[in-house]
Amino acid sequence: MVPAQLNLAPLWLTLKVASFATAAALFAGVGLGFLLARKQIWGRDWLDAILALPLVLPPTVLGYYLIVLLGRRGWIGSWLRESFGISLIFTWQGAVIASAIVSLPLVFKSARSAFEAVDANLENAARTLGSSETGVFLRVSLPLAFPGILAGTMLAFARAMGEFGATLMVAGNLPGKTQTLSMAVYDAVQAGNDQLATILVLITSSVCVLILFASGKLLKKDGI
């Protein structure tokens, strides 16, 4: 059943890209979620709306923004190239950026509501007992919000694994370099290679089910 030329490189690349993207989205999402849940900052509702945009915008719109910003002639892209000789287009790092932005709202949204659900009295109690702000965050807020953040992170990972549109525009579809599972499926279908497409689709589905199952288990262990 498995053809001899079946190449698993897209699977490893997908997992690598999704892991880095989720890690980036996790740090940014938790930070921003905490900021918007606990601090009174100017333009909070606008910031919230803008951070949720990747969830609702078509991936092609994001892809276009990213090309315009990161491309060789883009604002950030030209600066990166002139200062460091780095070009992100057609690289797996470019795919990481696209996936991270697409999955950021999932972490951010769940982190924000998880932090908002933490009883402020508990945080204040820690403060009266002499804990620093960092201590309050690390020992009280974060552990209490953790299950919600974890759930958002798992969804973000699954979303990053399936990312297609923005990634295709930024990183292209280069076999062995930036060809992720979703790209490989697209190529196989376009070339009429239904057998390969079926195998890739089954691999993708199994990996995603495993991740969702594992995250469900993890959440149960945490008592929710």
Added chain:
Amino acid sequence: MKKAKEFLLAVLAVFLIPCLACGAEEITVSAAASLTNAMTKAGQSFEKANPDIKVIFNFASSGALQQQISNGAPVDVFASADQKTMDMLEAEKLILPQTRKNFVKNTLVLAAPADAALTVKSPEDLKQSGIKKIALGNPETVPAGRYARESLTGYGLWDVLADRFIYANSVRQVLDYLIRGEVDTGFVYSTDAVVGGDRIKVLLEMGKHKPIIYPIALVSASGKKETGLRFTDFILSDAGQAVFAEFGFSRPE
């Protein structure tokens, strides 16, 4: 309550407006990406001459369009950028062989972004170290990529340059990469270079590949064969050919 009613009416209106044009008969034409501009213009001329018909275009790489037709997409006319794609559909009896006609000819060129400081006088010059990224259509599905592969193989350069290739999903994506300066060089049709205008420059005309001749045919499953034939007749007529000539296509012998 009143607001809800107004909202419902607005929604209904949005769905009904397209029906104002319901009187005209619609045909769907799937055409190779490289035909985008010329075919759109030809379609407009055709609609002007035949106000009772509305042409809906579906542009993508010929390979992708072939897959759609194989899987039963409701298409009436298919125009491919190569003979091989059409041959495959003909072998599956998905197009009507007696309606198949060659309608335009094209050439493959090597192009670069307008501001590139490259000297390329022969295909051999592609080996220079300054050229790190060469864009071409994915040869599996994009005819322009297939012609590029055939040509480079002919010059003995395909394997040498392999790690510099950036595969695109259609020849128009190669053009976009060139315009944005994301690649150093790329293979497009001379007609795409016309669309690119002064944002790109043509370095070389490529040889050692089959002549690039586009066939057009009616799709077997089409329920609108007469209307489809009127369209293909127009494309082959002098009026239709004049539009294609405007975009740099030539007439096949």
